[in-house]
Amino acid sequence: MELVPKLLYVSIWRLIGIIAVAVLLPPFGLWPGIKYWRKGDEQAKIVGIVAIVITVISTIITIWISAGILDSVNQTLNTVNTLNGL
Numbered sequence: 001m002e003l004v005p006k007l008l009y010v011s012i013w014r015l016i017g018i019i020a021v022a023v024l025l026p027p028f029g030l031w032p033g034i035k036y037w038r039k040g041d042e043q044a045k046i047v048g049i050v051a052i053v054i055t056v057i058s059t060i061i062t063i064w065i066s067a068g069i070l071d072s073v074n075q076t077l078n079t080v081n082t083l084n085g086l
Contacts (some may be wrong), residue, residue: 010036010047018047022054026062029055 018036022029029051037048 010040010044015047018051019054022051023058026055026059029058 018029018032021032033048033051033055035048036044037052040048
C-alpha cells in the first residue's frame with residue numbers, strides 16, 4: 001500500500017484569509033504558513049513561504065510600533081510627573 005501525500009488546493013479566498021491572518025494576527029500566520037510549506041504541491045509551498053515571510057515582517061513592524069507607543073507614553077508620564085512636582 002503506497003501512501004500518496006494529499007495535495008492542498010489553495011483558492012483565492014483561502015489565500016486572502018491566510019494573508020489577512022499573517023498581517024493582522026502576526027504570530028498566528030505561522031500555523032498556516034508552516035502547514036502549506038510542509039505539505040502539498042509547489043503552489044502550496046509558495047503560499048506557505050509567503051505567509052511565513054509576511055508574518056515575520058508584520059511581527060517586526062508590530063514590535064517596532066509598540067515600542068514607539070510605549071516610549072511616547074513613558075515620555076508623557078515623565079512630563080506629567082515633572083509638572084506635578086513643581
